[in-house]
Amino acid sequence: MRTLCFALFTLLATPAMAQQPVPHIPFESVPNFLKLPPGMNFGEVAAVAVNSRRHVFALSRSDISGPAFGAMAGQILEFDADGNYIQEVAPRLYNWAFGHGLRIDRDDNIWQVDKGSNTVTKLSPEGRVLMVFGRKGEASSTGSLAPPRPESPPAHRDGYFAQPTDVAWAPDGTTYISDGYVNSRVAKIDRNGDWVTSWGSRGTGPGELDTPHSIAVDAAGLVFVADRGNARIQVFDGDGTFIRQFRIDVPLPPGARLPIGDTPSTPATVGSNAPGSPYILCITPGPMQYLYTADNWGRIFKLNLDGRVLGVLGGAGKQLGQFGQIHGMACPSENELYVAEILNWRVQKLLLHPAGGTN
Numbered sequence: 001m002r003t004l005c006f007a008l009f010t011l012l013a014t015p016a017m018a019q020q021p022v023p024h025i026p027f028e029s030v031p032n033f034l035k036l037p038p039g040m041n042f043g044e045v046a047a048v049a050v051n052s053r054r055h056v057f058a059l060s061r062s063d064i065s066g067p068a069f070g071a072m073a074g075q076i077l078e079f080d081a082d083g084n085y086i087q088e089v090a091p092r093l094y095n096w097a098f099g100h101g102l103r104i105d106r107d108d109n110i111w112q113v114d115k116g117s118n119t120v121t122k123l124s125p126e127g128r129v130l131m132v133f134g135r136k137g138e139a140s141s142t143g144s145l146a147p148p149r150p151e152s153p154p155a156h157r158d159g160y161f162a163q164p165t166d167v168a169w170a171p172d173g174t175t176y177i178s179d180g181y182v183n184s185r186v187a188k189i190d191r192n193g194d195w196v197t198s199w200g201s202r203g204t205g206p207g208e209l210d211t212p213h214s215i216a217v218d219a220a221g222l223v224f225v226a227d228r229g230n231a232r233i234q235v236f237d238g239d240g241t242f243i244r245q246f247r248i249d250v251p252l253p254p255g256a257r258l259p260i261g262d263t264p265s266t267p268a269t270v271g272s273n274a275p276g277s278p279y280i281l282c283i284t285p286g287p288m289q290y291l292y293t294a295d296n297w298g299r300i301f302k303l304n305l306d307g308r309v310l311g312v313l314g315g316a317g318k319q320l321g322q323f324g325q326i327h328g329m330a331c332p333s334e335n336e337l338y339v340a341e342i343l344n345w346r347v348q349k350l351l352l353h354p355a356g357g358t359n
Helices: none
Strands: 002-004 009-014 015-023 026-031 042-048 058-061 076-078 085-089 099-104 109-112 121-122 129-136 164-169 177-178 183-188 194-201 212-217 222-225 233-238 243-247 278-285 291-294 299-303 307-313 326-333 337-339 346-351
Touching: 015 291, 015 307, 042 346, 058 337, 099 164, 109 164, 109 299, 121 164, 129 346, 177 222, 183 212, 212 278, 278 326, 291 326
Parallel strands: 042 099, 042 326, 164 212
Antiparallel strands: 002 026, 009 015, 026 346, 042 058, 042 337, 058 076, 076 085, 099 109, 109 121, 121 129, 164 177, 177 183, 183 194, 212 222, 222 233, 233 243, 278 291, 291 299, 299 307, 326 337, 337 346
């Protein structure tokens, strides 16, 4: 295994505290952990999840059929705890259009979020459809195409989504869906699948959202939203009341670069390319929970639930231990991460070795 250990320190700035050092967390990336069968490759891997048996599920934008931009772009591929390929889950599902999110609930049900078809699907552990949220546009109408992001916020409609991104659950089984690129809101659905409410609209103020790209819920039922367009993480109670927000203000190291496209001489302060702008959220299990997130500079951040950065690792690139647009993450324990990459078409398993163990 290849060990990556960093000795540099950067500075942290948050609205609530003075700057202080943020350590780089030593880690290793397990080579060739997920083993695909001969003749199969990943496409863009948009998400990754781990179930109670420690099976790993990867959402790959592959097996594309139809025109060049894909009438069906997505597969869920299952691997055992040792990374051996088992099967494709729910192949050629009706709503596959452009897979975006994948999570597994406490009962090992598999939830697939499809940005292209504006749907979220709950699958049994065996891959059978249990519930469908939203509706795919009919092939006979222009609604079958993903709508462009409108300049003015659209009117929200209960039960419908417009390019959703992610899903999470409260301890009581309530479902929260980040409804994402167009609607810029969070939907709340009860454990029976009934629509309860939604909150949020496009904007920059507290409680407003711009591309809520990921969502997570802690053991106390607080809802964390990756407000990517505003380069911040917002925290709400279970009914959508704004609690707090925080930003990840860890300066870029010398020579840092974006994984694709021009790297600006002065990084943006908002938007998806702003340093610290959150692409994905993952909260660890256990009595002491931690929040992991990642930005488009290939960096992974470990935070406590109050928003204090405890450590950082990674950077942009194509080698093991480097990352190309982290889009999904699973964190079954504090020091074990699975990271899905869009640009490098892979999942990396990371083992973290923080100094002194648990923070």
